[in-house]
Amino acid sequence: MAGGGVVLVSSSIVRPVNSSQSGQTKIHLTPFDLSLLQFDYPQRGLLFSKPDSDFHLISRLKDSLALALEIYFPFAGRLVKTENLEDNTVSFFIDCDDSGARFLHCEAKSVSVSDFLQPDGSVPDFMKHFFPADDFKSCDGVSVPLLVIQVTEMKDGVFISFCYNHMVADGVSMWSFFHTWSKICSSGSGFNHKPLVLKGWFLEGIDYPIHIPVSETERSPPSRELSSVPITKEWIFHFSKKNILDLKAKANSEVASSSDMEVSSLQAISAHMWRSIIRHSGVSRERETHCKIVVDLRQRVNPPLEKDCFGNMVYLTSAITTAEELLDRGLGEAALQLRKLVSSQTNETCKRFAEDWVRNVKNLKSGIGSKVGDTIVVASSPRFEVYNKDFGWGKPIAIRAGPSNSISGKLSVFQGINEGSIDIQATLWGDVIVKLLADVEFLEHVTIA
Template sequence: MAERVVLISSSIVRPVNTSRVGRPKIHLTPYDLSLLQIDYAQRGLLFPKPDPDFNLITRLKASLSLALEIYFPFAGRLAKVENLEDNTVSFFIDCDGSGARFHHAEAKSVSVSDVLEPHGSVPDFMKQFFPAKDFKNCDGVTEPLLALQVTEMKDGVFIGYCYNHLVADGVSMWSFLHTWSKICSSGSGSEHQPLVLKGWFLERIDYPIHIPVSEAERPPPSRELSSVPVTKDRVFHFTKKNISDLKAKANDEVGSSDLKISSLQVVSAHMWRSIIRHSGLSREGETRCKVVVDLRQRINPPLEKECFGNMVYIAPAIATVEELLDRGLGWAALQINKLVNSQTNENCKTFAEDWVRNVKNLKSGVGSRTAGNTVVVSSSPRFQVYNKDFGWGKPIAVRAGPGNSISGKLVLFPGIDEGSIDVQATLWCDVLVNLLVDVDFLENVTTMV
């Protein structure tokens, strides 16, 4: 198939002020370094088309330069230091003002309706709307920590981006986008507050952390890939009523009036059970639901809710297939609830100290590509997605890019209707086909977006 997206230009956008004065060297914690070998996170927003006199690319690049002045770590690079005395390496973020990558592309034959395919299907050409094909976080030594692609369509604009998870997480990235959009729409960055870095480092751990060379190198291509079935992406929409019904069912099964199962937890549990039901696994086998947990308010003393940096941890809820399928939605939601609540200050310290003693990275971040026994829940319906107005209108939709695309990847966003949730699921084709005719699954979800 011919390329539907044509790259017009590629450039580096630097902060207005490239001076390093006042910009600290940012050391990396075990939570950061455990993500060295996973892909950059990729997300994107779909907008209506602005008026021709808006000067889209010029305004976006100028405002990006101002936004990078505030969010200066995104304009830096990952610095690698060789420790010859013990044959290890160390990393830190060098806030050197090297800049972010900016792609300008066109997709003249693509319309908004092509992107928003019926029933939530995500077309394969969407992969071309994102600026990075295969960046790993360890590549930040030579690659920008932030890359963006603005694709002008027939009747819309798509702003796709990817970012290095060592420097930021979803909280920080959406905050950056909000600031960038405000600067673009207003033309000024002077009223924005200085960046608050996370400033969290554990006692009894020496920085910079020394990592064995083998754990710091880019992983070789997986031999599993040639045998991996084809995956497809689909967006499932949970209305406010869908979520309310699922919560009522879960709480009724658990039988506790004191338990507070969140919308994210019950939707994740519904997806977990439904996907595993069609994955062809042995009932005696083990299955996991890995959830990305924000630790800012879980450590003591807590950090500011929107401080800049990476403060997430991927934690698994574990069950046998038999337990997951036979014990009901409430039981599955309770396992995720317990998992999230277990991420305490003491738990955070224990993980970090154990990791330093026995460095073990996440490789692809989510386990085997062929096992099919794991779902990974990332992003959050609490993120403010639809208020990112760059000056010509609010987003129409949000999408996740192809990074870390194994079967079972679930990216959660707020739906465009208040109280709703959209789940972009990456699934093997046979699992997706069976899911789309599963009456129990579809009873509380719609594939329309």
């Protein structure tokens, strides 16, 4: 099979067509934003078939990106850090100065679409070279762009990937931007797009900009422990519409007599993955295990925000139990715990988190994973419509997550290409992958391509 073979052809900065049109020069950052200061830039990418040579791929993508950045102007800005000498702290804000996004044009002439789409669901190691970030963290936004695009031309396909600063936006905002960019590119010109609505959520009683201890904003040195951590591998697990309906029905039937809450499809799938992974992770039965899930808070604060307002408005929260309870109490109880966790994220919860965070800034360097295999993190969402992103030569044929926050237990959840299906790209220790692929109970509800 082909190797990575990715060659950088050019690197350039793309700026909004009309500079200084935003009318917005400074965006203050909330506790929800600043808690992601040490998080990696999220990375995602879409695989397409190759357009005809007369499409003028790179020039059209760059020209339409400039128009999209005029609308989504925060992505063309930079992170600014200011020193507060009076209390030895620093503060951050987004300066919408039209500095621009970086655009990387690459080629991988030896790689074909079939190399990407392995029939067993495995994700090739070379794929990491198809993504733009080189260990970018949100705090690096003071010196690197807040958005980086990489377009890699392959033998018979094109891979368009991106990474973005998580303090500036979340998945809702990023995919909205990507959709707008694709529509502009496919139409060959701009279109009437309503002005961007910023999230505008600030908590009364909190002074901005927020002061953060200098020690919490410095990059953590590489961990010496990583050399002893097993190698992770990535795998795509496909849940067909039937798989999902069966899992959801099973979970709800197990808790029907004890709760009037209905478990969702995603909660059932997440619980199935959580139980299956912990069963094979070698975690002692007495040890606590965490399932961290991302909750969109736009409609949970009071007054609620617009569903598609731009910015980062997500919160990472954890369901916690022991491995013994997780494995012995069944799928329904695990899914119900996730259901209750999501329901508990209210306006009061948001206010309490923000107030506590400002009073006691901590854990910025803790990351999202665990080296001992007791934690899974469910990121992204099947609600994001990823297969309608047509830049003018056809819709995507696959989506992939790039390397970021990729300690074992990271699950990136995507809409499946078939209606009603869901795909999970799992980053797990190699031996856990092997055991999952031999686990009859796990595979009963998963479709291996």
